[in-house]
Amino acid sequence: MEVSPYLPSPGYAQWRKWKSAAVTGVLVTCALAVIAPLFIIIYFLLVRGASSLDWSFFTQLPKPTGEAGGGMANAIVGTMTLLAMAAALGVPFGVFGGIYLAEYGSDRANDWLRFAADVLNGVPSIVWGMVVYLILVVPFKTFSAYAGGVALGLIMVPLVMRTTEEVLVLVPQSYREAALALGIARWKVILVIVVRTALKGIATGVIVALARIAGETAPLLFTALGNTFWNHNLKEPISALPLQIFAYSISPYDDWHRQAWAGALVLMALILALNITVRVLSRDRQSAS
Amino acid sequence: MTIPSPMFPLPAPGSQLPNRVFKWAAALAAVTIVVLIVLVGWELYAGSRQSLSKFGAGFLWSSEWDPVAEKYGALPFIFGTLVSSLLALVIAVPLGIATALFLTELAPLRLRQPIVMAIEMLAAVPSVIFGLWGIFVLIPWLRDHAFVWLKHYLGFLPLFQGPIYGVSMLAAGIVIAIMILPIVTSISREILRSVPNLQREAAYALGATRWEVLRIAVLSYARRGLFGAAILGLGRALGETMAVTMVIGNRPQISASLFAPGYTLASVVANEFTEATTDLYLSSLFELGLVLLAVTILVNVAAQIMLKSMTGGVSSKAA
Numbered sequence: 001m002e003v004s005p006y007l008p009s010p011g012y013a014q015w016r017k018w019k020s021a022a023v024t025g026v027l028v029t030c031a032l033a034v035i036a037p038l039f040i041i042i043y044f045l046l047v048r049g050a051s052s053l054d055w056s057f058f059t060q061l062p063k064p065t066g067e068a069g070g071g072m073a074n075a076i077v078g079t080m081t082l083l084a085m086a087a088a089l090g091v092p093f094g095v096f097g098g099i100y101l102a103e104y105g106s107d108r109a110n111d112w113l114r115f116a117a118d119v120l121n122g123v124p125s126i127v128w129g130m131v132v133y134l135i136l137v138v139p140f141k142t143f144s145a146y147a148g149g150v151a152l153g154l155i156m157v158p159l160v161m162r163t164t165e166e167v168l169v170l171v172p173q174s175y176r177e178a179a180l181a182l183g184i185a186r187w188k189v190i191l192v193i194v195v196r197t198a199l200k201g202i203a204t205g206v207i208v209a210l211a212r213i214a215g216e217t218a219p220l221l222f223t224a225l226g227n228t229f230w231n232h233n234l235k236e237p238i239s240a241l242p243l244q245i246f247a248y249s250i251s252p253y254d255d256w257h258r259q260a261w262a263g264a265l266v267l268m269a270l271i272l273a274l275n276i277t278v279r280v281l282s283r284d285r286q287s288a289s
Numbered sequence: 290m291t292i293p294s295p296m297f298p299l300p301a302p303g304s305q306l307p308n309r310v311f312k313w314a315a316a317l318a319a320v321t322i323v324v325l326i327v328l329v330g331w332e333l334y335a336g337s338r339q340s341l342s343k344f345g346a347g348f349l350w351s352s353e354w355d356p357v358a359e360k361y362g363a364l365p366f367i368f369g370t371l372v373s374s375l376l377a378l379v380i381a382v383p384l385g386i387a388t389a390l391f392l393t394e395l396a397p398l399r400l401r402q403p404i405v406m407a408i409e410m411l412a413a414v415p416s417v418i419f420g421l422w423g424i425f426v427l428i429p430w431l432r433d434h435a436f437v438w439l440k441h442y443l444g445f446l447p448l449f450q451g452p453i454y455g456v457s458m459l460a461a462g463i464v465i466a467i468m469i470l471p472i473v474t475s476i477s478r479e480i481l482r483s484v485p486n487l488q489r490e491a492a493y494a495l496g497a498t499r500w501e502v503l504r505i506a507v508l509s510y511a512r513r514g515l516f517g518a519a520i521l522g523l524g525r526a527l528g529e530t531m532a533v534t535m536v537i538g539n540r541p542q543i544s545a546s547l548f549a550p551g552y553t554l555a556s557v558v559a560n561e562f563t564e565a566t567t568d569l570y571l572s573s574l575f576e577l578g579l580v581l582l583a584v585t586i587l588v589n590v591a592a593q594i595m596l597k598s599m600t601g602g603v604s605s606k607a608a
Contacts, residue, residue, distance in 0.1 A: 020498035027395060030387035034474060035404060037467045038411040041422050048425075096318030104312055105319070115593060116322045122521075122589035123329060123582065124528025126555050130562070130578045131332045158322060187311035215415020218530040218555070222562050242417045246531060249421045257425065264418045271413050 042268075049265025052258040057266075062228045062244070068255045072263050074230050078145075078239040079270075081231070082224060083210055085149025086156055091206055094160025095195075098202075101161065102168035103190055114165075117158040126218035128154055133222045145231055145238035148224025152213045159212065163205025167198040204281050211274035215267060217242035241267045333582055336575030339568060348576060354541040354557075356566070361573035363580060365541040369458065369551035370581070373533060374526035376462025376547070377469055381526075382519045384466075385473030390503060392474075393481040405478075412471035420535030423464045428455040428536060431463075436548060451546040456538035459547040464536050465526045473522040476596070480514035481507060517595030524588040528581065530555040554581040 056071045063070030097117075101110050128151045136147040171194050179189040195202070217240075220226075225237040226247060241263055248260035334341075340348065344361065351362025388408075392401055432455035443449045484507050492506035508515070538550020539560055554577050565571040 016498050016501065020500035023500040023503070024395060027387050027391040030384050031391040031396070031404060034384055034388045034470050035407040035411070037470075038407050038414070040426075041414060041418065044422060044426055045418070093318045093321050096315045097321060100312075100315035100319035104315060113319055113322055116326055118593050119586060119589050120322060120326060122524045122528075122585055122592075124530065124555055124585055126528070126530045126558055127329060127333070127578055127582050130336065130558065130575065131329050133562075134332045134336055135328075154325060157325065161319070161322065186308050190311070211413060215413075215417065217415070217417045218559055221559055225563075242415060242531075245417050245421060246535075249417075249424055250535065260421055261425075264421050267415060268418060271415065272410070275410070275413055 045261065045265045045268055048258075048261040052262040053265060057259070057262050061230070062259075066253065070259070072239075072241065072244050072259065072266070074227065075239040075241045075244040075263065076266065078224070078227070078231060079214065079241045079267075081145060081234075081238060082148050082152055082220070082240055083214060085145070085234075086152035086213055087206065087210065089150060089153030090156025090160055090209065093157045094206075094209070095164050095202060097157070097161040098164025098168060099190060099195070101165040103194070114162070117161050120158040121162075124218070125155060125216050126221075129219035129222050132219070137223060140235070142235065143223060143225035143237045145224055145234040145236065148220045148238060148240065149234075151219040151223045152216060155213055155216065155219065156209045159209040160205055163208065164198075164202050167201030167205065168194060170201070171197045200281050204278050207274050207278050207281070211271050211278075214271055214274065215242055217246050241270075329582065333575055333579040337572050337579050339572035340576040341572075343569065344573075344576075348573070349580070352541075352543060356561075356570050359567065359569055361570070363554075363577055365543050366552055366554045366557050366577055367580065368543050369537065369541075370527055370553040370555070370584075372458055372547075373461040373465060373537065373551065373553055374523055376459065377465035377526045378519060378523055380463065380466035381470050381473050381522060385470050385518070385522070386477050386515055388470075388474045389477035389481050390507070392478055394499075394503060394507065405475075408471050408474055411467075412475075416468065416529065416531040417535075419464055419468055420532040423460065423532060423536040427464065428460055431455060431457075431460055440548070447545045448547050451544070451548050453548050454538060454550060456536055456550050457548045458537065458544075458551045461533045461537035461551065461553070462547070464532045465529050468529060468532060469522040469525045472525055473518050476518035476521055477515055480511045480518060480596075483514070484510050513595060513598065517592050520588060520592035520595060524585050524592055527585050527588065528555055530559050534559050554578070 056069060057073075058071060058076065059073050060069070060071035061074055062072065097113075101113060105113070132147050132151040132154070136150060137143055175193055175197065176189055179193045180186070184192075220240055220243050224240055224243065226243040227237045227239040231238040245260050245263040245267065248256040248263065251257070340361065344351070348361065348363050349367070350364050351360075352364040353360045353362045354365060355361075388404075392404060396404065432453055436453045436455075436457075436459070439449045440453065488506040488510055489502055492502040497505060533553055534556035537553060537556060539552050539556060540550040541552045541557070542549065544551070558574050558578055558581075562571070562574055565574055
């Protein structure tokens, strides 16, 4: 009897099944390979960082070159100071910009603004350092904490703007209409009702942005510069954890390498703490609605 | 007859001022975005004016970088940036898309959330920590094991010849790949989730195996968006600074071997900016920054356009 040429052989069906199973295996392997680096890095941070972490790390200044001991107290405070300054600049501009995108403006113009914000998010962070160097370091003839804060703040603006807009448009339109129908002025409606309702979401966006800039090194290299002493004046250079980690890890001293690991562990813990705050905040938001 | 007075005082007519002030304040903040883009471009141009007028277009393809002789050319850095970023893409795009496929199509529901969380955490690791890990963990391992193995088995290719230092183009490519994996994976995942289920069901109904469903119904449908995800990853890779500076070896040379050290646009700026002793030196560094900015903006615009047509824009959380 003649076999139809259109029916595949049984072996072919077997081959197709085998191939499908093989691809499944490959995909699982790839997924494992993608998350593996995270665990490897955390493992080394814990092993090498924790063993070099002691009380003096949090309380002392860096020791002069070659001397063992010392800590990064000034860098920890410096990072906090820079984050506060960045937030002071980035949050108002970001939140108000987000309000404009969600509540005002024409669709067409807003599409362009959103597009511009997304493109701005892709600008390499080192470029911000160069720009702020020209506008704040050269005219005042000194590296300063202000310059570092501004560089980080400018990076925050588009990030906060986009997340703010995203949570504001989730506020039901009926809230706005109800409030306007009561005769409340538009700006009050936005501030007291719309922003108030979305406050947790906005805070989440701000914290995500802070977590992102907390680890930034490149924009600080020629703005905040770094400092081995306490910063008493924001017009002078200031230290930051990422800067100190960078300086120590490319140095030739074993003791500094040890401290670089300790600094990295502290920085990572700070960033994880910010991320966990975000999770807690957004879980509340989900269960509330 | 008297008109009953209202229980609450009605707002005086014409009190539109606060409304207008608020609206203009918001508009001002939104316009900052455009101001910032113009500012960044203008300042870098202003900073590089001296170098632009002195070297002209030849700056881009001169391969000499000699601060002592005041000769500056961008080619080794453009080469280093492109090669390290492309290496990263070659590693990260297949892995990222495969992981996204696993997460959207295969993984049991209970596993998905933890894996997504792990990937988000990987995205949160700062560049400088990747660099630290690169210097003290990855590079010694690559130098003593992986590179030796590659040289032994693939040494006939010019890519894997020459002395092994550890710090190298390939090490930089691997570190950048790890750093862009989260964004490539999360954007790919969003793209794959936007593929209609009807596509998959139709393919299954025709008797396709799981792989055939993925290939015919899912991947070919999402091709354009996945390409956009790769381009967005490229945009990130081009601008990576700290980790690259710490593992690439920082030597302005053009070599066929991936074991050789290199230098990128971003890392030369990071290393030499505060050491630039003459105006022309600093100006040349600004021009390198300008080149970097131009390339990343072009790449990002292309990526956004590609992704927009697929999903109607990518949420800023993923980006």
